[in-house]
Amino acid sequence: MKRRTLLASAALALSLGTSAFAADEVTAGFIYVGPVGDGGWTYEHNKGRLAVEEHFGDKVKTVFQESVPEGADAERAITQMALSGADIIFTTSFGYMDPTIAVAAKFPNVKFEHATGYKRADNVGVYSARFYEGRAIQGHIAGKMTKTNKIGYIASFPIPEVIRGINSAYIHAKKVNPDVEFSIIWAYTWFDPAKEADAARALIENGADVILQHTDSTAPQAAAKEAGGVITFGQASDMGEYGPLPRVSSIIDNWGPYYIDRVQAVIDGTWESDDTWDGIGKGMVGIGEISDAVPADVKAEALALKDAIAAGSYHPFTGPLKKQDGSDWLAEGETADDGTLLGMNFYVEGLTGEIPN
Structure with a gap:
């Protein structure tokens, strides 16, 4: 499948979300392995991002980059998002694990959350669902x-x-x-x-x-x-x-409540690296x-x-x-x-x- 050139499209993707924000407001970024219209995995992660926007309104800005291949391209995309001012970045595919850890080491003041992986750091948490x-x-x-x-x-x-x-x-x-x-x-x-x-x-x-x-x-x-x-x-x-x-x-996959909770933790200053694995009982799997x-x-x-x-x-x-x-x-x-x-x-x-x- 043809992928868009990541850095060429970064400015466009990062411009998405609510338009005017003060410098002290939180920006939540999302890195997607597929297009937001895939009808499956990425579509549901993007619904979670939209739930964040709806819940917080003008308090939180969201940005995203879609169709990011796993590997070196992912590290470049995550780096670009961190440089652009994201306070917390959700990387939503297994193959983003090592790139997330690598970028997190360079940006200790940014919070990172990696989906479906297992490597953590002081500023990297992991989350998945019991599919x-x-x-x-x-x-x-x-x-x-x-x-x-x-x-x-x-x-x-x-x-x-x-x-x-x-x-x-x-x-x-x-x-x-x-x-x-x-x-x-x-x-x-x-x-x-x-x-x-x-x-x-x-x-x-x-x-x-x-x-x-x-x-x-x-x-x-x-x-x-x-x-x-x-x-x-x-x-x-x-x-x-x-x-x-x-x-x-x-x-x-119901990611909205988790994303809202973790962004709220950034706002409150209570975010800590964690390992979350929830299922049907907690509502993460429907x-x-x-x-x-x-x-x-x-x-x-x-x-x-x-x-x-x-x-x-x-x-x-x-x-x-x-x-x-x-x-x-x-x-x-x-x-x-x-x-x-x-x-x-x-x-x-x-x-x-x-x-x-």
Whole structure:
């Protein structure tokens, strides 16, 4: 996908937001991996930015840079935003982790927040959501609704966040349908509509009648609608324009409350580096409306599962569970600890194929 030249467009992007501000007012910056109109991941982060504007009004200015590639370009974009006077900068993709740490070391008076990573510093906090909780609900619905017993999964990059999602969806599909099989295509992109559509078509041609995705565009939804007889789930955003079929539900990332809270901490002078990982219970992960295309009993089961996860009475990774190689992982009733989940680099028993390096 063609990207805009970052430094050439920085002035335009940084000019966005409310127009007139005093020098002592807070500026919150956002670095996005995709376009704000991607309909998925970046779209929801940008909704969070807009929520900050609505909440604080003239007290806070927001600026953003979209479609920033991970790597060296990210470091340049983050640096430019810091030089332009941002007081807090949210970098919203896993591949921004090292660039964020590098820039933060040069700007100790600027606060940084990195999404989905794990490296912190005195002026760098990290935050993410327990997306795997939503995957459990998707897996339950998928296992109940598939007719071919073949479920396709479009994965982005082989990092723990994505691997957790695959495992969670598979565990819960397998619980309700022992005959289910998963086929996984690694797209090696967060946002590339053409590549995502091709992956969806390949999975459908191979017999999958359910498509799950951990990529950011609505292209898999469109491919499934074109094929007919295939169900999908919105990723990161509701993607409700494809309901009631093929999209039957979704995982919705709700970043607004977190962004408001962290910007308020900057205003109050109470901001500290922190590590936040919230899920359905705290409202950071939402489950989009389950459409009438889902049988009533399956919908009721899915909502009961959601409620149990939210209440903390059920953990999606509860034993007995084995690893793909057949070795024991979790005993009966034992739940996975966060350290294992955060570093997850293995499939559970029953999944086929290898995790790429």
